[in-house]
Amino acid sequence: MxxxxxxxxxxxxxxxxxxxxxxxxxxxxxxxxxxxxxxxxxxxxxxxxxxxxxxxxxxxxxxxxxxxxxNGFTEEDIRKLYDSRILLETHALSQANKNEVVEIVPRLRQCIHDMEVTTNEVEADVRFHMLIMKLSGNKTLLQLWKSLEGIFATLVDITSVVSAPNHERVVERHRVIVDAIHEYDLARAKQLLNEHLLEAMDYCIEGIEQIKETYNNGKS
The missing domain is CATH 1.10.10.10 (Winged helix-like DNA-binding domain superfamily/Winged helix DNA-binding domain)
Known part of the structure; x- marks a missing residue:
């Protein structure tokens, strides 16, 4: 390459x-x-x-x-990264104020639209979750998340190998999160976000195994 x-x-x-x-x-x-x-x-x-x-x-x-x-990278590392991501994003969501919600919800919906029509779904997905972080209005929290943004983007890229056949389901996962935020039902939004990221973690682990298997089969 x-x-x-x-x-x-x-x-x-x-x-x-x-x-x-x-x-x-x-x-x-x-x-x-x-x-x-x-x-x-x-x-x-x-x-x-x-x-x-x-x-x-x-x-x-x-x-x-x-x-x-x-240093190496294992399945345990993936689980720890997603655990950290869940903590950051659900906490940011719990701190969302109504002014931020009014401003950011339309931008979240634009991300969902972009996921549906763009060839760069990874960028739209990462942008969506960055906006989730911005809901808190906490710049320090956002900076912590952004320090891991590159890692998250690479994991989303790998995840897409497995999630592509379930594209509509993935988009819908994002849509219901935004609907809950729009209704200012933050408890439900946090639950949905947690479920979405746990599912993404499973997709990522499976995606890595699939890519490795394809690569190894090509060598044999």
Missing amino acids: RIEKQTISEQVVATIRKQIFLQAYEQGDALVEAELSKQLGVSRGPIREAFAKLESENLVTKRSNGRTIV
């Missing part, structure tokens, strides 16, 4: 992150700048920037000798 020239750093990070999630790079593997630069068709600058971002996400560790080592 070669990287397009626009937003190079973000694409490099997403590419390497996804390979770590799919265990193409396993725990203890060394990531080599020169090899990745050649493989992805980019200069070493974006590779170094990607390493720094991945280190901040605890996906790699830079050793004192300069080597960048993969």
